[in-house]
Amino acid sequence: MGLFDKLTGTKHPDDGVAPRSAAEVHAALLGVNRSDVPYVVRDGASEGADLMAEWRMAEPAWQAVFVESQLTRVVRIRMRLVPEDHEVRALEEGWEVTRVGNPPQLKISGAYSRGPDRTVSRHYSVRRGDSGGLEATETFCFDSSELRNPLQEAVLESGWTWRSVVFGKL
Numbered sequence: 001m002g003l004f005d006k007l008t009g010t011k012h013p014d015d016g017v018a019p020r021s022a023a024e025v026h027a028a029l030l031g032v033n034r035s036d037v038p039y040v041v042r043d044g045a046s047e048g049a050d051l052m053a054e055w056r057m058a059e060p061a062w063q064a065v066f067v068e069s070q071l072t073r074v075v076r077i078r079m080r081l082v083p084e085d086h087e088v089r090a091l092e093e094g095w096e097v098t099r100v101g102n103p104p105q106l107k108i109s110g111a112y113s114r115g116p117d118r119t120v121s122r123h124y125s126v127r128r129g130d131s132g133g134l135e136a137t138e139t140f141c142f143d144s145s146e147l148r149n150p151l152q153e154a155v156l157e158s159g160w161t162w163r164s165v166v167f168g169k170l
Contacts, residue, residue, distance in 0.1 A: 009092075009116035009164035011152055019159035022083040026050065028154040029079065029088075039147045049078035049091075049170055053151055073097065075117070075144045077151065080170050087161040091170045092116050092148065115166040117144065 005012075013019075020028075029051050033041050044052030054076040078091045096111035122138060129135035155162045 008166050009162075011156060011162045013156045013159045013161065017157070017159040019086040022081050025081060025088065025155065025158045025160055028158050029053075029151060032150045032154055037146070041151070044078055047078055050081050051079040053077040053079070053147055055147070073117075073144075075147055077148065078170055079151070085161070086159065087163045088155045089163050089165050089170055090151070091165045094144075116148070116164050 030041055032053075039053055039055050041051060041053045044050055055074055073094055074097050075092060075094045078093070080089045082089055092115060094117055124136045125139045126134055126136050152162045
């Protein structure tokens, strides 16, 4: 892995992993979907990509989780499969968000970034433990790598390269 690959977040499959077909990679990426995770992987044709992975912020079942998390940044990953190079080109985009209204909802505030980034939000509750001392217990954790890592693993296990796009087109 070269320095530029490290800076952009590009990852290559292990040696000896035979590349699968584009249809198999597409299916593997869609297979990352589960109802118990806060993101969805879907068709991305309307956004100029083959696939799109994004947080489930608009889904009523997940809105309360995102608002409660006091999250200030959201992430979406657009992916294009390039069969001739056995790579998935991934453009990670992020926006700053604010809470508005009552009950609060998340709204894009306008600050935009492009390229791999990591956002972590943790919440703790502090209470007296059985020994009488103060104890901090993690009550919530939100990590943007929960979106990127399963996608990268699906691509690498399929023998393809995960190529992060920082400059240029997807």
